[in-house]
Amino acid sequence: MAKVAFIGLGVMGYPMAGHLACQGHEVTVYNRTTARALQWQEQYGGEIAATPREAALGVELVMVCVGNDDDLRQVVLGAEGALAGMAAGSILVDHTTASADVARELAVQAAEREVGFLDAPVSGGQAGAENGLLTIMVGGEAVFFQRAEPVIDSYARMSRLMGPVGSGQLTKMVNQICIGGLLQGLSEALHFAQCAGLDAEAAMEVISKGAAQSWQLEHRHQTMLAGKFDFGFAVDWMRKDFAIVLDEARGNGAQLPVTALVDQFYADVQAMGGGRWDTSSLIARLKRKA
Template structure:
């Protein structure tokens, strides 16, 4: 069992930290809105602290799950940041979907303090966080990974070291490229089926047993046909992620024409008022008269 601090109790972090507590780890938490931290303590026990620094004091592992690069720097750096409270030998595990650049930046600063650092974004959404069945893609040194991995398994069905620092974030970018393309393809397939007068539900039942099978098809086609999007991973967050992807592609020379197009389609969904809709809402723009 480990002494763990968890910083960021949003739709993902709240449940991830809960799994740690349920597994028997000693968990200390920080959230920028204290009411959420108090709610977590009411449900899972543990202690809430007013700053990341205080939450991180005495922790073997400090997990962070916040919104973006700037949010990450805000809770890790500075006099009240997590680094200021961590003891030499402790490891910071960043679950934020952020840039590979900020991961490398924080790894250097961690090493100066004799701390370990792993970038470890996750995939599986809120449902995966709730069920403890996330995929965790990790970048960093083997020695840090070996210490952290048994704890990460508290909320994961897959944990894998992908390479040096930044590799976790790069793998998450690969994930988001796939998800965006799959959802656009599924949206067009469902739209086509309806326009052709097919039983779209029946069509999905048939093709889900063949080469077109995917998690998105299995779990999203029903709600897409119903026009229900008030759940899941928000379009606003997907656009943030795709911005990171496209910026990295400019740096490494990758050609991502479909990803760039899907990003534009998500911008249209935002313009329709769907910024907080699930990413499967791509189908909504196809049903809008043009």
């Protein structure tokens, strides 16, 4: 069992930190909204810290799961940031979906304090976090990953070291590129089936047993047909992730025409008031235009 800190108790971090406590790890949490931390403590026990620095004092691992690059810098750097409280030999594990650049930046800052660093974004959404079935893609040194992996496994179905620092974030970008394209294709398929007079539910049941099968088809087609989107990974978050992806592509020369187009389709969904809808809501803009 390890002594760990968890910083950021959003829809992902809250259950992830809970799994750590349930597995018997000694957990101290920090959240910008204290009421959320108090709620977590009432449910799981553990300790609450007033600042990220205080949360990091005397722990072996600090896990962070916040919103974006700037949020990450705020809780890690500075006099009250996590690094200020971390001891030499401890490890900072960042589960935020952020840029590869900020991962490399924080790795340098951590190394100056003799602290290990892993960028470890997650996939699986809120349900994956709640059920402890996240897929975690990791960048960093193997020695740090080997030490952190048994703790990370508290909320992971799979974790894998993908390469040096930044590789975890780059792999998460690959993940988001795939999801965006799959959801747009599924939206068009469902819309076409309905316009053609088919039983769209029956069509999905048939094609799910063939080459068109995917997690999105299996788990989202029914709610998409019903127009239910008040759950899951929000459109606002996907657009944040796509901004990171497209910025990285401009730097490495990758051509992402479909991703750029789907990003604009998500902008349409936002304009419809769907910023907090699940990413499967791409079908809503097709129905609106029909």
